[in-house]
Amino acid sequence: MSWVIAFELMMLVTSGCALVVSGWLLLQARKRRSLQALAGFGLMMALWCGGHIAIQQGWHDAGVLLILANPLMPTFFLHFALRFVRPERPRVPAWLLWLSRHIVAIYATSVAVILLSWDGPGGTVVALGPFVDFFVFRGLGWFNIAYTVVVGILAHLVLVWGLSVHQGNLRRSIVAMFAAGAWGLLLATSFIFPSLGFDWYPYPMLLLPSYVVLLVYGVVRYQILEANDFAKRTLLWLVLMAVLLVLMALLGVLARHFGLVQLAAVPLWQLWICALLAVAVALLLRGPLTTLSGLLIYPGMRLDEALLERWLSRLKAEDSWQGLQARAAELISAQVRQPVHIQLQHEGTGAPLRCEGELSILCQHQARGWRFRLQGWEDLKPGLRLTGEVFGSLLSTSCGLLERSLQLAEAERRRLASEHLVELGSLSAVMAHELRNPLNVISMATADLPAERRSLIQTQLARADRQISDLLLYSGRLELHRQPVQLQALLDSLAPLFDWQQTRFESEIPPGLMLSADPHRLQQVFTNLIENALSFVRNQPGSLIRVEYDADGGYVRIHNNGPAIDASLHATLFHPFVSRRAGGSGLGLAIVRRIMDTHGGHVALRDDLGWPVTFELAFEPNPIQDLTS
Template sequence: MLVSSVCGCLVATWLLWRARKQGDLQALASFAIMMAIWCFGHVLLFHGYEQAGIYIILANPLMPTFFLHFAICFVSSDAEKEPMLDHLHRAVPWIYATSVAVVLQSWWVGAGDTINTLDTRSVFIFTDAGSWNLAYTVLIGILAHGVLLFGWRRHSGNKKRSILAMFGVGAWGLLLATSFVFPSFGISWFPYPMLLLPTYLLLLVYAVVRYKILSVNAFANRALLWVAMMLVILCLIAVISVISGRVGLQALADVPSWQLWLYSLLMLVTSALIYQPLNRLISRIIYPGAVLNEAVLDTWSSQLKEAQDWQQLIAIGERSLSSQIRQDVDIKLGTVEEHPKSREGQELALRVFRSGTGWHFLLLGWEDASPGMRLTAEVFGSLFSTSCGLLEHSLALAATERKRLDEQHLVELGSLSAAMAHELRNPLNIIAMAAYDTPPETRQHIQTQLQRADRLVSDMLVYSGSLELQISTAPLKTLIASVLAQVQLEGVSYELDVDEAIELEADPQRLQQAFINLIDNAVAFLRGQPDGKLLIEAQVKTKTDAGIEGPAVVIQVHNNGPEIDKSLQGDSLFQPFVTKRAGGTGLGLAIVRRIVDAHGGIIQCHTDTAWPVTFQLTLPLFQSDRLIPGGIRSVKNHIQGTGKH
């Protein structure tokens, strides 16, 4: 009983420390405190303090009341309110008041008494007036388990498993509690179940917090290991006591079994206490220079988690490992084929590569390193590989989120563009009609600006609208020639170097629109230039630098106009409303990229060719199914070879 009381106080203290404003754990801690007080009441009886012990034991209705409060808080869910639980929760103060009233009434009428056992110790019994106290205690306990049963039916997952475990512990507690009522019914059995009473509270708390506080599982694992080892020692000592006399070890047989068990238990405790220091000492002897502990691993983990991209991850990894072993280490990412099994030179290297089963690492140049340094590198390599997988997943999620935001932006821009087209074109038409009677020079200037405004509205509608591709087989040379026939070249000479046999699966109208924008953009800069030239060439390649799987057609649109401003080179050139062209809308190249992206291709601007300006379009030769609105492709590329391809 004294062990149970001390155990209850320790458990309650731990629960209050970990509760952190969690109502269910606070109520469970109150239950543990009340159980500790109740057990201490029995201890007082054993030591002759009968009146104080009786008063404490008669307060037992408070124990199931605290447990009922815990059950209500544990079963309640913030996501889904239950009317019955709400009513019970509001009635908790009244239940507490009733329990206190029952305790006071039990004290008033003398609901408890004591009897003497054979060794003259006092044992508590209920008097006839105490039946009400006992019945109320049982009733509240049944109500608490009824609430748990309701929660078991309503919940799933870990909470349901916890409730099921609590029912098992409750059955164990009921078996132990039977020994306390034996004397009240005149049963003169020794209360053997009472010896296991400390386990009830420990098992109950473990059933509750196992899925809420994961660190308690490590403690339970160690505790169970200790119990198992003590039982093994107990059985071993029993066997030694039996057979030692028969094999001539009479001195050992004469030693009391409890002394042998106590000595063995002392050896077990001593071994457990010196295990960690000895383990660290031996590790330093075997692996000199390796200082690996939880603090180092936590530092590495927190530093690697700060990386936002691959270059930053490599820089953090090299700095962390190099500072730990006090030597420079080179870290690179790649594939397993890129990393040789051996390496010349003394440079220490860590190669991390991606394979079908995940991220792995390879140590190169560590043959002459000390065992401690190699162990440090292996542990760090394992942690770095895990960080690579986490960063890869994080970047994929970020890319998906950016794509979703871009699509949402296009939808919003489409609505805005449609509203602009409706609101602007009517006043533009009125302005055009009003300018009919103006002088020719003024009318021409107004018409030019109106055409520019109408072009801007049209481009916005094209860029922001849904992009549905109607796929068909299109002869590339014929398609580009028709575009050149439509565009006003205004003295710009052109050359078309495209094989007539090249055909690709695409939307001809959308590709025409892309080439119109590209050629029109080039002519705008070549206009007025005496030697303006335009060259369009294409060729089929089985493998391209753009990373497109399968055969693709590479189309290059060259012009000898002025070089593109360095501030616009790169990805910003294809952003909407970015232009240096006089009278341009800044949407032409953005529309081209959107059409090319919808076809699964890539557009790039090159300044490293023989021409000042080159736009290169890389388009897959074959498309899969029809494309869905918005330019998002249903990717299922297939390769269909024909003789002319």
């Protein structure tokens, strides 16, 4: 293939690339207005290359006119640079403001220079080396090229200013534009040499298609993420084409040595064209063949990007474990067209996951995050099994997202509760001081009253003082002083303090059971729970309170056989100022919950253990030791 054909082919490729890129930029310009001017630059580049093609085809007049229109190329680029780097800043250089305000005049000047060059004349066509026809500047054409260089310098000065004031991706884009500009200048320099009298073939111009692509990619790669994915695929195919071209050249050289005379006689450029056509056909058939191979290897699979996005968005929309489990079962069952059981085991749940005899996806929280496994899928088709694997992976991701979301919500709840308690604590301290002063005065004023009336008043004053103390305890700051506490000894010390009134108290705590806790706060927990139970069972036939330890779960439970708690109170039982007994402050159970939370544990009401009322205490993470074992 002659170098003339190579030059004409590269100009055609450059023109085509510039037109495609310009069209894409115009579509993107709806969101980024600066890309309109860059699209104009690409269009002028296409016309400029079209001028060289026209000259090679013998259309000299049209080709000269198109080449002499090149001042519009840097003008469009200057307009783009002004829009791209000019920020909304209070201090912008005067020259930059002048250029921005007079951009229409610069366009008009460029058009005037083009018209003057056309009338000049500004260029002619001569023979050059292998070229029968090649463009060279003459007369006013030199003014045309000088004006083009000046406008290009102005555009790069604008970029220099942008480089000095911007950071981040905008700065990176400007650096990429400078690199692409330097490459373009290197390639375009060879175009000028014949006009200076050098009879040199413009080899660098054969690489001109790369300039357009690199310039546009440098601009948009940090602004439009989709461009990077397209560039990744394009680079892969360009490398593949380059490898094929090398292989075809090597094949042409070696063919004669292996006796392949007919193959050796084929011109190298024809081998290259065949290789490029093979790559193009492979590119066109890649999608359909990938789909076909997937259907053959994984029959029954119906997965695509849209389906995966829909799955993930619907799973992420759930804000509870129950909702996520139900939604996951619904989605995968509809996809495989048979019921699929979903089971999630997050932190705090119990037994190992088992779903024998069912088509199941079991998702479990482990040390390295969420992991899934399929159960009962062994006899299904490979396509359905792959569907289950993909869905299980998405479900694991969604479980992790939900877990973090709930943790953040809980942290925010605790933060707000802490702020509220700080405010309430400050208010309570002031109110306690203001209330206890008049209570003390009332107490002293009862000294001369009859004994019966004085006792009645003192009882009510003591009750008011307890309520004030409870309020201070609930709203104040809790500081723990942990130490080993022998639970049975603590209960033995508390027993004489209660008025049992015919209520039997049983303790089934191992003598060596130790808890890591604040003994004073732990005493408040058991005092409040036992006192709360006594208020309902004392003086009742067969009344019983039992404290026991569940070694399997590590729980301490306080049972009583009093009346069951109404189901309507279960959700708010541990909230402040919720009481089910007359004369109660409504803070006893709320204080218990706050102390347990501060210890890192929790308290829960149970009515499924064979007792009407059971309060279950868990000290986490597992601070209980049985020294007898």
